[in-house]
Amino acid sequence: MTEGAPTGQVRRRRFLAGLSLFTVGGVAGTAVGYAAEQANAAESPTARTEILNSPRAYEATVTWRTEPSARVIALTIDDGPTREWTPQVLAILRNHGASATFFIVGARAEGDPGALARAADEGHELANHTWLHSDLTQHDQSFDAESLERTHDLIAGQTGRAPTLCRPPYGRIDSVGLSVCAEMHYRVMLWSNHVTGSDAAGPMSPRPSTALPSLTTATSRLAQV
Numbered sequence: 001m002t003e004g005a006p007t008g009q010v011r012r013r014r015f016l017a018g019l020s021l022f023t024v025g026g027v028a029g030t031a032v033g034y035a036a037e038q039a040n041a042a043e044s045p046t047a048r049t050e051i052l053n054s055p056r057a058y059e060a061t062v063t064w065r066t067e068p069s070a071r072v073i074a075l076t077i078d079d080g081p082t083r084e085w086t087p088q089v090l091a092i093l094r095n096h097g098a099s100a101t102f103f104i105v106g107a108r109a110e111g112d113p114g115a116l117a118r119a120a121d122e123g124h125e126l127a128n129h130t131w132l133h134s135d136l137t138q139h140d141q142s143f144d145a146e147s148l149e150r151t152h153d154l155i156a157g158q159t160g161r162a163p164t165l166c167r168p169p170y171g172r173i174d175s176v177g178l179s180v181c182a183e184m185h186y187r188v189m190l191w192s193n194h195v196t197g198s199d200a201a202g203p204m205s206p207r208p209s210t211a212l213p214s215l216t217t218a219t220s221r222l223a224q225v
């Protein structure tokens with residue numbers, strides 16, 4: 001925590017850190033990522049405070065569900081691209097005239113040149129899911145920033161469009177990751193319903209976030225100087 005920070009900012013930051021913990025606790029158990037590393041819950045995600053290195057005001061908004069007036073959903077597909085699955089997903093979306101947001105693992109995209117451009121050309125959004133599917137709460141600010149910036153640059157370079165959204169692997173993010181996302185002007189997108197490979201053919205099941213009917217977004221004002 002920054003020395004001498006006004007009390008109001010400190011209080012707000014603590015409050016929003018609590019929201020993050022609740023969200024992460026609610027969704028982490030349902031998250032399935034490709035395990036470049038294992039999620040490690042030994043350290044509380046809110047144990048750290050952000051390191052402020054920007055003189056300007058910035059904030060991060062975390063969304064885990066929205067309440068659109070129309071009956072619509074947002075499809076998001078994580079952890080790709082893969083040579084096996086991404087073409088199949090693109091074909092399904094094309095057949096249904098549907099668009100989706102792909103949360104990209106940078107290292108995988110680097111190994112499959114052209115995959116992101118194909119998805120972008122077909123009208124899909126590409127967004128940031130870190131370089132190696134890293135748990136952002138288990139690394140320092142410079143690691144988190146490099147992971148997200150490297151992925152950001154790859155997506156922008158391969159598609160010509162800079163991503164604007166980040167999804168933290170395992171749904172885990174704390175004030176350090178939030179501050180990095182804020183500096184990159186990212187919105188942090190979680191999820192309200194999770195379908196895995198094993199239950200994709202079955203009905204969509206209620207998830208813990210449905211216990212938060214009125215809580216859809218939280219904006220964390222990390223610093224205002």
Ligand SMILES: [Zn+2]
Nearest residue numbers: 033078079169
């Ligand atoms: Zn993931």
